[in-house]
Amino acid sequence: RKEVEQDPGPFNVPEGATVAFNCTYSNSASQSFFWYRQDCRKEPKLLMSVYSSGNEDGRFTAQLNRASQYISLLIRDSKLSDSATYLCVVNKQAGTALIFGKGTTLSVSS
Amino acid sequence: SAVISQKPSRDICQRGTSLTIQCQVDSQVTMMFWYRQQPGQSLTLIATANQGSEATYESGFVIDKFPISRPNLTFSTLTVSNMSPEDSSIYLCRRGQGRETQYFGPGTRLLVL
Numbered sequence: 001r002k003e004v005e006q007d008p009g010p011f012n013v014p015e016g017a018t019v020a021f022n023c024t025y026s027n028s029a030s031q032s033f034f035w036y037r038q039d040c041r042k043e044p045k046l047l048m049s050v051y052s053s054g055n056e057d058g059r060f061t062a063q064l065n066r067a068s069q070y071i072s073l074l075i076r077d078s079k080l081s082d083s084a085t086y087l088c089v090v091n092k093q094a095g096t097a098l099i100f101g102k103g104t105t106l107s108v109s110s
Numbered sequence: 111s112a113v114i115s116q117k118p119s120r121d122i123c124q125r126g127t128s129l130t131i132q133c134q135v136d137s138q139v140t141m142m143f144w145y146r147q148q149p150g151q152s153l154t155l156i157a158t159a160n161q162g163s164e165a166t167y168e169s170g171f172v173i174d175k176f177p178i179s180r181p182n183l184t185f186s187t188l189t190v191s192n193m194s195p196e197d198s199s200i201y202l203c204r205r206g207q208g209r210e211t212q213y214f215g216p217g218t219r220l221l222v223l
Binding site: 042043044045046087096097098099100101102103 | 141143145151152153154155158168202204206213214215216217
């Protein structure tokens with residue numbers, strides 16, 4: 001089983017749609033979870049951390065289920081500018097190496 | 111936000127040669143990380159560069175192929191040695207010190223002919 005698995009997509013949605021990405025991780029000892037965004041030909045950038053209680057940042061909601069080792073990202077009211085690859089990221093503890101999923105590609109069209 | 115720079119930003123190299131990539135961060139960090147992103151793939155960790163000790167390599171990566179230096183707390187280099195076309199990739203460094211400071215450098219795009 002891969003350390004971090006994601007549905008690669010692509011997800012093609014119209015503007016205004018709600019889209020959800022899922023991710024599973026294999027190491028039950030993992031402590032920190034993140035969603036990164038990577039635009040074409042750019043470096044990945046931290047989108048948001050994922051907390052056990054679930055957290056929201058504007059149109060973005062992240063959730064974590066430790067029992068199922070499952071992470072999700074929900075994007076509401078999609079914008080054209082949301083088109084990117086979304087990377088699910090896990091590490092064992094703060095300050096250590098990040099393990100990246102292969103990413104899920106989102107394309108939002110008008 | 112933290113500033114991380116990499117040099118060169120891109121290069122085209124002949125097989126059999128070596129390229130050293132530099133990563134400079136704007137504040138002292140204990141750990142720096144080197145990643146590779148091959149075309150169409152996600153990021154793969156090559157090694158963790160610790161100041162004052164040898165780098166720690168991930169499975170599939172060895173020091174002879176990817177020697178790393180970490181002379182101080184703001185700088186690191188990664189050398190891609192004896193390159194082959196399979197080494198064509200984007201190489202990224204990342205600073206790591208606490209969950210909030212997870213910034214990547216802009217990457218070095220390498221093409222090996």
